[in-house]
Amino acid sequence: MREKRKCGIGLLAISILLISTLVWAQGWQTIKDPVKIFQEGYIQVVGISEEGQSRYRAIRAAEVVAQRELLEILQGLHLYGETTVRDGMLASDVIRTRVEGFLRGAVKCGEKYYPDRGYAEVCMRLYIRGRGGMYDIILPLLKEEGLTPPSLPEYKPRLIPKEISPKVPEVPESKIEKEEKPEVAAPSELKEVHDGLIVDVREYAFKPALVNRIITDKNEVVFDPSKIVSNILVERGCGGFTTDLSKAKALLTSWGAKNPMIVKAVGVYKSTDAKISSDAAAAIYVHDQRANFLAEAKVVFVLK
Incomplete structure (x- = not known):
């Protein structure tokens, strides 16, 4: 009986040692x-x-x-x-x-x-x-110390609330300037509000950095550290980074964003600025007016 008990204690000690070693190695x-x-x-x-x-x-x-x-x-x-x-x-x-x-x-x-x-x-x-x-x-x-990225103009969309916009004569499509085209709905008109942002930059050589910005295809700043609340900036920086879309959604959920907007980048500027279309920038602006997700850095970049 004693032999068996000693054997059992010995095996237990070996098991504990192996588990401890495994935990050590994993850390x-x-x-x-x-x-x-x-x-x-x-x-x-x-x-x-x-x-x-x-x-x-x-x-x-x-x-x-x-x-x-x-x-x-x-x-x-x-x-x-x-x-x-x-x-x-x-x-x-x-x-x-x-x-x-x-x-x-x-x-x-x-x-x-x-x-x-x-x-x-x-x-x-x-x-x-x-x-x-x-x-x-x-x-x-x-x-x-003068080491911030080169200054770019801030993005400001042309917002015209549809319910109060004046009636204007129809103009042939060919005569409408491209940049004049989308008229963006007022925040009050939104039926569904996006409360977070996922920027898909998997098609480009994008690098995570201490300062990552989102800019338009006309080089206007949509999102940068200046828009983030100080304590959130310390905790999250310019947002999250992952290589998987589902992980991006899960990360935003952990930050309280249940219905993120997904935007595909159209390019990269200086390796660390994600470029998006003017239409996407307008949509982000309008939804952010309601949900304020940029100030809380509820932004995740999906990298390749």
């Missing part, structure tokens, strides 16, 4: 790809020390390796267009100091020492979103 995935970083909201790396060291020295060395890798990945992220965090650091001492200080706030998400070979692995994470994250640290500085 150690690296998150380095920009799309994944902006999806998850953080960078995560695993630093590995050289062998033949004491526990303390090995863990400290692994931390240094992880911090070096975090900085390298962070510097490669895009502020907007082709301008990276590295470019911002070179252009501004203030941004360089802030980024270096931000890096010191990286959190440890796991560590393990291997005494048989005298080396250590340390998992470290750097948050992009949330209080004290990259959006919180960097975005307020961009405007002050």
Whole structure:
């Protein structure tokens, strides 16, 4: 009986060890790809020390390796267009100091020492979103340091409420200027209100960045960080990113948007600005007047 009990306890201990190892391994995935970083909201790396060291020295060395890798990945992220965090650091001492200080706030998400070979692995994470994250640290500085994207005019549609628009003589189609054409319904006329936005940019080489804008085909700004409420900007940045339409809808649902509008991009400007048609911009404007989803960054970009 005792033999069986010992055997059972031994198997239980092995099972617990295996489960613990599995949980440990699952928490150690690296998150380095920009799309994944902006999806998850953080960078995560695993630093590995050289062998033949004491526990303390090995863990400290692994931390240094992880911090070096975090900085390298962070510097490669895009502020907007082709301008990276590295470019911002070179252009501004203030941004360089802030980024270096931000890096010191990286959190440890796991560590393990291997005494048989005298080396250590340390998992470290750097948050992009949330209080004290990259959006919180960097975005307020961009405007002050003159590193914001080139200024573009704000989009303002030609809104004519149908119920009060005057009667005008019919004009042959050929004589109507293209940009004059859609007359947009007033917000009060909407029978169904869209409360979120999905921008499909899968046909283009679009890059997630700290500043992603939505602009019209005439280069007018529909959506940018200036339209987002400050605390929402810190938590969500310029919206969400995914490679799957159903995941985009699920993300918006988690933000309280149950009936999102889906808009297909017609191009990309400077890699990080999604271009949409003037008709789509007019529709977004009208629905946003009712649902206010741009201010809450209820916007998801679907990437390829």
